[in-house]
Amino acid sequence: MAEHDRGCGVSRIPGRVPTTPPTLADVAELAGVSRQTVSNAVNNPDLLRADTLERVQEAIDELGYSPNRAARNLRTRASHLIGLRINPAQEGTANALMDRFVHSLVETSREAGYHVLLFAADHEDPLSGYDDLLRSTAVDAFVITDTYLGNPQAAWLESRRAPFVAFGRPWGVDEPRHPWVDVDGAAGSELATNHLLDRGHHRIAWIGWRKDSWIGEDRRAGWSRALRARGLPTTGLASRVEDTVASGREASAVLLDEAHPSAFVCASDTLAMGVLHTLAERGLVPGRDVAVVGFDDSQVAQVVPPGLTSVRQPLEEVAVEVVKALEGLLGHPPYVGPGVLLAPTLAIRGSC
Amino acid sequence: MAEHDRGCGVSRIPGRVPTTPPTLADVAELAGVSRQTVSNAVNNPDLLRADTLERVQEAIDELGYSPNRAARNLRTRASHLIGLRINPAQEGTANALMDRFVHSLVETSREAGYHVLLFAADHEDPLSGYDDLLRSTAVDAFVITDTYLGNPQAAWLESRRAPFVAFGRPWGVDEPRHPWVDVDGAAGSELATNHLLDRGHHRIAWIGWRKDSWIGEDRRAGWSRALRARGLPTTGLASRVEDTVASGREASAVLLDEAHPSAFVCASDTLAMGVLHTLAERGLVPGRDVAVVGFDDSQVAQVVPPGLTSVRQPLEEVAVEVVKALEGLLGHPPYVGPGVLLAPTLAIRGSC
DNA sequence: TGCTGTCCTTGGATCGATCAAGTCGGCATG
DNA sequence: CATGCCGACTTGATCGATCCAAGGACAGCA
Secondary structure, three states, X not given: OOOOOOOOOOOOXXXXXXXXXXXXXXXXXXXXXXXXXXXXXXXXXXXXXXXXXXXXXXXXXXXXXXXXXXXXXXXXXXXXXXXXXXXXXXXXXXXXXXXXXXXXXXXXXXXOOOEEEEEEOOOXXXXXXXXXXXXXXXXXXXXEOOOOOOOHHHHHHHHOOOOEEXXXXXXXXXXXXXXXXXXXXXXXXXXXXXXXXXXXXXXXXXXXXXXXXXXXXXXXXXXXXXXXXXXXXOOOOEEEEOOOHHHHHHHHHHHHHHHOOOEEEEOOHHHHXXXXXXXXXXXXXXXXXXXXXXXXXXXXXXXXXXXXXXXXXXXXXXXXXXXXHHHHHOOOOOOOOOOEEXXXXXXXXXXX | OOOOOOOOOOOOOOOOOOOOOOOHHHHHHHHOOOHHHHHHHHHOHHHOOHHHHHHHHHHHHHHOOOOOHHHHHHHHOOOOEEEEEEOXXXXXXXXXXXXXXXXXXXXXXXXXXXXXXXXXXXXXXXXXXXXXXXXXXXXXXXXXXXXXXXXXXXXXXXXXXXXXXXXXXXXXXXXXXXXXXXXXXXXXXXXXXXXXXXXXXXXXXXXXXXXXOHHHHHHHHHHHHHHHHOOOOOOOOEEEEOOOHHHHHHHHHHXXXXXXXXXXXXXXXXXXXXXXXXXXXXXXXXXXXXXXXEEOOOHHHHHOOOOOEEEEOOHHHHHHHHHHHHHHHHOOOOOOOOOEEEOOEEEOOOOO
16 A cells, blocks of 8 residues: 555644645545545535545544645646736726725635636737636636727637626627626716706716727716706716826816806716816815716725715626626536626715 | 547647647647657756757747646646735725735736735634635745734744745734835834925824834834924824724814814825815815825825825835745745835825 | 767656546345 | 346546656767
């Protein structure tokens, strides 16, 4: 015999540092069963008789056994890792969306037995990171988060038949073959606009993103829909700019001078902060003199005085749906469900 | 022969979906060399003659070969993954420190050939996540980030002889046996206080954390050191509270009434935002009537009107040092260097 | 001719788990 | 009584890269 004479085991010799973690074979020997039976005890407990299962379980506990991931991955051709690319940090914006989403995703995927692997975007070739991880079978699937402007990753991953789920609709694509989860941006700004209308505002301005941004146009549609539903005009009340504080500041200054709105709805908290800058410069008090609503419910919105009302994306739900879609995608047989569109809520604070 | 008749290769049959990724043996066959030589080409290129290396490289490129991670991990007993636990998101604070750090860490560790694996803290047992990953040999090392209040993870990981690097000093420990990287908090608030002193302020208040926070006391020491260096008193000018916006608001209100400071230095941006709340309520303008300095240079500090001056931690450098320490730790033989203390800078904005 | 060293090949064994096929006793069925 | 089937478990092969030991081919040098 003497298959293993290397003194394995964590708790065999108390006080001594383990040389090697215990293996399945060690557990099998201790429990007096075969390796396969231990494997089944871990992965298909219902195949064992109750008393055998208990005996194996005791051996597992005694040795502190935990299956070696590399070995399992090699055999099953799966890593139980999900790749998530994080984009270069954008300083000077209120964009903390990812942070909350990453948290939710990590926690949700843990419950499904997955871990999240982060990787950075290569500056020259945005696809190299994906390619690398895919070919070396380091991850089972990807979650992609930036689907604005007809994201190249999605098309590329599709052509490679790489499993992935998108947080964000495949804008401009007729028949997406991949699962996606998104939040209804139009519903969000409609919610915000209606809230302002209910509080008596009539002239509500919009500050959004450039016209080539699908997301921006979607959010804008909610604003105009709400106004038109009450027979109110929208002309002259909208501005489309870059997503920076400075742009929001300038746009709001111009709108205040030319269109005299009593409230602003913005496509992002970053733009809304720009509005707050203009108000501060003019000695106007947000919420009293002019109402402001942002989008994304960032930390900034939560802590800035007097509190910025903001459309909140249900990122916890998004994560749940993303993981569900991943499980479908990686199941046998793979299942691709329809896209999921979730409704945002409104976090109401002092700015309106 | 017919060792492999499964039709491997990505680009062998253009247009067809690859069944299995190419293996080392496939590359060897195509290049007309042995497996060992291909392995050497990948891992020890200097062992090969230049022309052979080139031939192998061509074969690798043609097949799109990338070593199977699981197989490599199994054999070498290393995963090239670094575990990073992310803490539950704190809403309502300006705490975006982690976000920036994670970015830096991911990018830096990629250059060193590592990826970052995220995992969540179990709510009941904060150590279970570590234990799990460690025993299943899923990660090579950990980076731990919260060393306040004599962190239990550090002691636990040390006792398990698990390799890890701490972002944060091992407060209250005489001889740490693990590498650490930290930012000099006292130097940060001293920098902030001196900046205010140079601008003519004499009565500078401090709002910090509870006394049992090592980090809080460290940062506070910089403030008192700066004042004492100019012979100015500190009594009655300091307040120690929880790290919330509400606490900062209350503390600043009390201090304004009782001690009449012309400036505030805070242990965090969250507390500084509390001060801004108080100022807004009283119609005071930050930067003109009262100066405020925060700590961490969060997104909030960057976008709030009129801009919050804040102590900025050099997180990019921290990440570089952390990865350096990791490489030492995982090298042969392992090398544990001394702790690294980095100096923060001051991001000056409109609030002072 | 013999010796040394470089560069590469050969044929294994190995890491630790899982898969596919097979063994064995017991029970039911025709 | 032979046959088939089922549950519970065992056995040998396998995933793909790396490590190891031994050895062959060839060039340069003495």
